[in-house]
Amino acid sequence: MVLTLVLAPLLLVALAGALQLGALRVAAARVRAAADLATLVAVNDQDDAELARSGALRLSADAADVAREYFARELELSSSLLDGAVDEIAAAADVAAYPSAPAYDVRTGTRYDHPVVRIAADVPVRTPVFGALVLRPVTTIHVLAVSSPR
Amino acid sequence: MKRPATAVVLAVLVLSASPALAWDPFREERHPEPAPPAPERGPDPAPFIAPPPDIYYVTDTYVADVVTSSGPLTTYSTSTVHESTGSYARVLDSVGTGVASAFDGSAFNGRRALADGRSVAGTYYENYVLTAGGFVPVSVVFFQDDAELARLLAATRAPVVTTSTPTISSTPSATARPLAPACCATSVTSVVTIASPTLLPSKPIRPGISLSPISAPLAVIEVLRGREVTLYPRAFVDDREVAVQSWRVVAGDGGDALATAGSGAAPFRTSWRRLAPAGAAYEITLRIEVDGPETGHRTVDATIAVVVRSPALER
Numbered sequence: 001m002v003l004t005l006v007l008a009p010l011l012l013v014a015l016a017g018a019l020q021l022g023a024l025r026v027a028a029a030r031v032r033a034a035a036d037l038a039t040l041v042a043v044n045d046q047d048d049a050e051l052a053r054s055g056a057l058r059l060s061a062d063a064a065d066v067a068r069e070y071f072a073r074e075l076e077l078s079s080s081l082l083d084g085a086v087d088e089i090a091a092a093a094d095v096a097a098y099p100s101a102p103a104y105d106v107r108t109g110t111r112y113d114h115p116v117v118r119i120a121a122d123v124p125v126r127t128p129v130f131g132a133l134v135l136r137p138v139t140t141i142h143v144l145a146v147s148s149p150r
Numbered sequence: 151m152k153r154p155a156t157a158v159v160l161a162v163l164v165l166s167a168s169p170a171l172a173w174d175p176f177r178e179e180r181h182p183e184p185a186p187p188a189p190e191r192g193p194d195p196a197p198f199i200a201p202p203p204d205i206y207y208v209t210d211t212y213v214a215d216v217v218t219s220s221g222p223l224t225t226y227s228t229s230t231v232h233e234s235t236g237s238y239a240r241v242l243d244s245v246g247t248g249v250a251s252a253f254d255g256s257a258f259n260g261r262r263a264l265a266d267g268r269s270v271a272g273t274y275y276e277n278y279v280l281t282a283g284g285f286v287p288v289s290v291v292f293f294q295d296d297a298e299l300a301r302l303l304a305a306t307r308a309p310v311v312t313t314s315t316p317t318i319s320s321t322p323s324a325t326a327r328p329l330a331p332a333c334c335a336t337s338v339t340s341v342v343t344i345a346s347p348t349l350l351p352s353k354p355i356r357p358g359i360s361l362s363p364i365s366a367p368l369a370v371i372e373v374l375r376g377r378e379v380t381l382y383p384r385a386f387v388d389d390r391e392v393a394v395q396s397w398r399v400v401a402g403d404g405g406d407a408l409a410t411a412g413s414g415a416a417p418f419r420t421s422w423r424r425l426a427p428a429g430a431a432y433e434i435t436l437r438i439e440v441d442g443p444e445t446g447h448r449t450v451d452a453t454i455a456v457v458v459r460s461p462a463l464e465r
Contacts, residue, residue, distance in 0.1 A: 003156065036463055043461040051361060052360070052362040055368040056229075056371075057372040057459060099233065100231055102212075114459075116464065146463065150460065150464075
């Protein structure tokens with residue numbers, strides 16, 4: 001009886017923590033997928049006039065805007081997990097388009113040999129169980145997605 | 151009895167406890183973004199690193215080598231775009247036509263050659279990226295800037311000017327290139343006139359394939375996988391475009407084409423669902439048929455290399 005009373009709270013806390021970790025993992029996967037899809041969509045947006053002129057693939061001028069827009073659209077599907085408005089999260093994301101190559105990412109220093117769209121974002125995710133356990137009630141997920149036509 | 155037993159069990163559990171590997175939920179979220187380099191601790195915390203001489207911030211970025219032909223004139227140029235990639239550059243060497251450079255072979259885009267084998271003129275630039283350790287050279291690029299005249303120009307125009315006899319079109323291979331250099335065009339002309347004064351070679355037809363009805367023909371194009379592209383078979387005589395009567399695919403992988411032959415008014419529409427092997431491209435040859443007063447009924451082959459790319463994630 002005493003043993004049950006002692007161990008039951010510990011087991012419940014462990015169970016709740018495990019469930020929260022699982023939920024956090026799912027949220028992280030969805031956020032990463034949102035960023036990946038947004039960059040892929042943006043890379044698919046090519047400058048047709050430049051292609052006809054030079055034969056080379058080059059990102060359209062609004063590739064960064066397209067990436068940000070689709071990042072918000074994809075995050076909208078996971079809005080219940082997020083601690084903030086998706087538009088604000090997408091607006092705060094660092095979206096960069098390098099229309100021609102070679103180029104160097106001013107954020108990471110990476111050299112790109114193809115036209116690239118890159119999203120770097122901090123996405124806050126609700127973790128209420130962690131908050132109840134005197135941890136952070138909001139966990140920020142750092143996501144970096146880079147896409148190019150290869 | 152229960153208390154000592156419970157105490158013993160707890161003691162055994164505590165003593166036998168060992169660290170366990172825990173699942174890290176953030177393991178995959180740790181992206182490869184490098185941490186900012188820690189400042190080196192030395193006698194001089196901020197040593198001055200002299201930049202390479204004559205380095206400047208890049209505001210016009212290399213896009214592609216461009217080879218355009220307008221009549222007999224072939225121009226080798228470099229297309230750029232006015233934007234900054236955050237890199238720096240400096241001039242390494244400016245070379246003239248046919249002049250060798252110590253940097254030949256070091257540029258990632260190579261250095262083209264004229265039809266006679268001489269290297270084109272241009273300028274070598276070295277690109278730098280600024281890191282915490284100073285300017286780090288990352289690549290060399292060659293900006294070509296040259297032009298050449300087709301050497302058959304004199305050989306084809308002179309007989310028309312100097313001969314008033316009616317011409318009979320022969321059918322030489324349209325893709326055959328003249329071998330005589332421009333300086334010797336006059337002698338070639340005289341040889342042709344003397345050898346066959348009444349059987350003059352037809353004007354050479356320069357075939358080409360472009361991505362729009364009015365843009366310059368291209369030798370290489372990049373397309374996205376599955377994206378439909380429209381290729382326009384074109385033909386030129388001197389500096390004038392002549393009408394294409396028909397075309398058909400005679401070699402190469404034409405992709406998922408709607409039709410592999412058509413009239414001059416119908417372009418070649420196709421798409422590729424598969425990527426070519428790494429480093430390779432699909433080469434397609436179209437046989438273009440022309441039938442005009444200045445060309446006669448002839449066929450010429452135009453080839454274009456298609457590099458199929460697909461949006462993909464970088465890691």
